[in-house]
Amino acid sequence: MKKNPLTAILVAVLVVSALASVVLCWAYISNTRQLRQLTTQVNAVQANERFVSALAGDALEYSKKNPAIEPILEAAGVRPLKTASASASKPATK
């Protein structure tokens, strides 16, 4: 059977193109996956920060009615330390 060189060349080009498609697909999927992972992690961190921030806000509001929670808020830095504010205000009173 007579072989057509053009057909062989076209098939070779097609094979190369298919391989390139596979490589590019892999690169795209890999990049997208990394991007999604990073975005998910950052979103989770930000959600946690929002959660704790809202909790701290409510706890701060609650501390106006019940000061027993103040040490926890002071330790977390949500509320300024009483001793620091007292020592800062003392020289002014003298």
Added chain:
Amino acid sequence: MDNIENKTPVQPDLSELQAQCDSLQSLLVSILVLVIVISGTFNLYLLRQVKYTRTDLAGIRPQATQIINNYNKTGGPLMADFVKRITEYGRTHADFAPIMAKYNLKPGASASATPTAPSTASAPAPAAKK
């Protein structure tokens, strides 16, 4: 029945076969060219997508890594400790129960439990350490 099977079909002459073969050959070449063009277009599209995602990744990765590392090193433990203390406080103070309920904090939960989002908002789980 035997007559039908033994009946030989009319043999096309050689030139007609050659013409059909040439026609098939040209059809094959045309289809190959078409598939190569489609494949090349798809490759171009993929190439652009890879380029865009790589650019996005390069832009996001440093900031995201910094945010995640900061959270894992300092922010996360501090927040977990704060939530733990708040939870312990809520265990002994009944008037703090509404806030506990709002944030879905359970007094019986272990100290290492990570905080969950308030019931009003949906948030994914905290980031896993890399």
